Amino acid sequence: MAPRRPFCCSLLLICLLLLTGCGTSADADPASASTAASASADASAPPPTPDPRPTPASSRGPARNVPPPALPEAAKQNTAEGFEAFTQYWLDSVTYAFGSGDIEPLKLASSSSCQVCGRFIDQVRQLHDEGGWAAGPSWTVRSFTTDMTRDPSRQFLGRYLGIESTSVDYSSDGSIRRSFPGDPSGMSAAMRFSPLAAR
Structure with a gap:
């Protein structure tokens, strides 16, 4: 499912961050807390803007942003x-x-x-x-x-x-x-x- 891999990876990252947050205590390693905070910031970053260019269907996925054929006069x-x-x-x-x-x-x-x-x-x-x-x-x-x-x-x-x-x-x-x-x-x-x- 090539087109869905980035989405699946994002879900995995969020789940791992939730588990890390639940296990953090007051005497936790500051370095670990800093790493978790940094990862959390990355996870909350806006998703990349989809490529608006017309892309025909290929082995990488279905057609995207391809206009339908125009009826000739x-x-x-x-x-x-x-x-x-x-x-x-x-x-x-x-x-x-x-x-x-x-x-x-x-x-x-x-x-x-x-x-x-x-x-x-x-x-x-x-x-x-x-x-x-x-x-x-x-x-x-x-x-x-x-x-x-x-x-x-x-x-x-x-x-x-x-x-x-x-x-x-x-x-x-x-x-x-x-x-x-x-x-x-x-x-x-x-x-x-x-x-x-x-x-």
Whole structure:
């Protein structure tokens, strides 16, 4: 549990100081009393200020201070370019969710009827509820095609090649839970699209 070690050490220090204070008597060694006082002062010092810099998920911990992906203006247009931009945005939202545990952008960009979306959301919840996190994967959209013709459900269908990076799931103690090799050659995938919602 690497991110929690400093907190555990602080608790241990405070417990030791309490035991020392209970055992101090009037004829105690002045040097020992001075040492205890000094340690007590250190324990009451304000905690270090958290690093405000964006830190992506890695073997050292989940993502911190990383902003969610921004929806491109192009993704708001009912055009082939907008469909492609939205597809990349949705995949970026999956990456962000796995690294940070924040599933809200992914939920907002996904239809409740999207089974793939639901599986990703469930995987993120389970991983982070157990104290874990993931570094990756990320995807890059290539060779996107669509004729922007609505199907009977009034949705658009697009097909693309998704280049997937390697990724690692970590347990709460920082150990590797699972690793995935990714797919640098790309995988064929399809996306159904209504404005601002993956299907």
